[in-house]
Amino acid sequence: MSPQLSVVIPTFQRPETAWRAIRSVIGQDRSDVEVIVVDDASAPPFNLAPDLTGDARIRVLHQDRNAGPAAARNRGMQEARGTWLSFLDDDDFLLPNTLTLRLRTAEQHHAKSKPALPIYACGFVELGPDGEAGRIRIPRPSTGLEDFASGCWFSPGSCILIRREAFLKQVGLQDEGLRRLEDYDWFLKAALQGAELFTDPTVGVAWQRVFKPAASENYRNAVRTLERRWGARLPAPARARMMAYLALENAAQARGHPLRLAHQMARSWLYRPRAALHLSPGWDIRPTSPELAASLAKITSTRSSG
Numbered sequence: 001m002s003p004q005l006s007v008v009i010p011t012f013q014r015p016e017t018a019w020r021a022i023r024s025v026i027g028q029d030r031s032d033v034e035v036i037v038v039d040d041a042s043a044p045p046f047n048l049a050p051d052l053t054g055d056a057r058i059r060v061l062h063q064d065r066n067a068g069p070a071a072a073r074n075r076g077m078q079e080a081r082g083t084w085l086s087f088l089d090d091d092d093f094l095l096p097n098t099l100t101l102r103l104r105t106a107e108q109h110h111a112k113s114k115p116a117l118p119i120y121a122c123g124f125v126e127l128g129p130d131g132e133a134g135r136i137r138i139p140r141p142s143t144g145l146e147d148f149a150s151g152c153w154f155s156p157g158s159c160i161l162i163r164r165e166a167f168l169k170q171v172g173l174q175d176e177g178l179r180r181l182e183d184y185d186w187f188l189k190a191a192l193q194g195a196e197l198f199t200d201p202t203v204g205v206a207w208q209r210v211f212k213p214a215a216s217e218n219y220r221n222a223v224r225t226l227e228r229r230w231g232a233r234l235p236a237p238a239r240a241r242m243m244a245y246l247a248l249e250n251a252a253q254a255r256g257h258p259l260r261l262a263h264q265m266a267r268s269w270l271y272r273p274r275a276a277l278h279l280s281p282g283w284d285i286r287p288t289s290p291e292l293a294a295s296l297a298k299i300t301s302t303r304s305s306g
Contacts, residue, residue, distance in 0.1 A: 003057075004032040004083055005103060006164065008076030010069050011090035012040040017208075019049045020299070024093035026057055029100045033057060036079055038072040041065050070174035070182040077168060085164035089157035091208040093299065095125075098204040105200045106161050117170055117195040119187070120161040121154040122204035125288055131300030133293040134209065140281035141199045148191035149234060149241040151248075152184050153280035158205045171195075178225060179218035181249070185226060188242070192233075206296055219253055241279055244272035248279070 007025050011018040018037065025035050037060045039046035045062055052058060061075060073087060084103065088094065106120040121141075126134035139154035154160065171190045174182045187195070223246050230242060247268035254260035272279055288296075 001032075002081045002083070003034040004030075005086060005099075005161075006034050006036060006076075006080035006082030006084070007086045007088055008073055008080065009035060009037045009088045009090055010040060010072035010076065011037060011042065011046055012066065012072075013042050014090050015042075015046055015049075018046065018090040019052065021088050021090050021093050022048075022052055022058060024096075024299075025088065025099075026052075026055060027096065028094060029097045030103070031057070033099070034059065034080070034082060036061065036076040038076045039063060040067065040069070040072045067176060068179045068182070070178055070186075071176040074173040074176060077164070077173065080164055082164060084161050085167065086161050087158060088205075089208075092156075092158040093206050094158075095204055095206060096295075098122075098202055102161060102200055102202050102204050105202070106198075109198060110163070115196050115198075117166060117190060117193055118163065119154070119190070119195055119197045120200055121197055122159050122161075122200045122202050124156065124159050124205040124207045125203055125292065125296065126209045127206050127296065127300065128209065131208075131297065133206075133288045133296045136203055136286045136288055137283035138201050138203075138286070139197075139199055139283050142191075142197035142281060145191045145235070146238045146241050147197070147281055148188050148195070149230075149238040149245065150279035150281075151245045152187060153278065153282060154197055154199070155183060155187070156207045156209075157183075158207060175225075178222045180222040181219075181226060182222075184245075185229070188230060203292075206299070216253070219249075223250070240271050244268045245279055247271060248277075 009018065009021050022035055025033060035058045039060060039062045041063045048060060061079060063072065102122055110118060121139045123136055123138040125136045128134055142148060170193045174186045178185055231239060234242060247264045251261050251264035254264055
């Protein structure tokens, strides 16, 4: 029998947090889930911790060379068998006993409304560099193409459910030539195919918020590719939002260089004047309860010798 949900976990050189991510899926309140771990040529190669070995729900695939997150996700998507598909970054994890509720909500909405290309987002709690709990963010739903051109506010790697066959048929795989912004490019392509974002207020994911500077050439290549690919295809309002968003991304890479940062921020505002920093629909923000913070601290402090 095929699983109801496939969860793809790309990983590279982080076995302990990857084990934590895997445990957070197989420890959920349902068994009809498969976990596909794609090791992007770690050295030494990724292996399961002893307590995970032998679990038939887990498959580990090894890439022959380091090809980036898009290639790892693509391989996982091609190997997946579930009706539903999700992703989980190897330093994030699912909150306990949240997956059944999220799947039930998505299934009920899909059966009732029958959207052609739905994306179901959930709430997430931010984790600081040392695993400390920060704010909860509930992404707001999209209202059209311009929202998707404004960034990936709804999907920090780990917070979506999609219908696998429909998405692959209509949108296809991610661009493996992009080493940055590959998810943004993918969802923008989906938006042009009529994708809609729906939000489940369930707080389902703990998201490790760590600034990771990109290799400058990888980033420049991604920006140039996106500008060529979408500049002439997007309506003017969506194109302006894309250019403003890319300038924000440039600003994030200019930390420590005040003049470059100010230049990119000014470019972003010129493309899209606004009162807030972000361009997207944004989030409903709420504090993390002491009980949830304590639970998260316990999970993030646990390490396996594997």
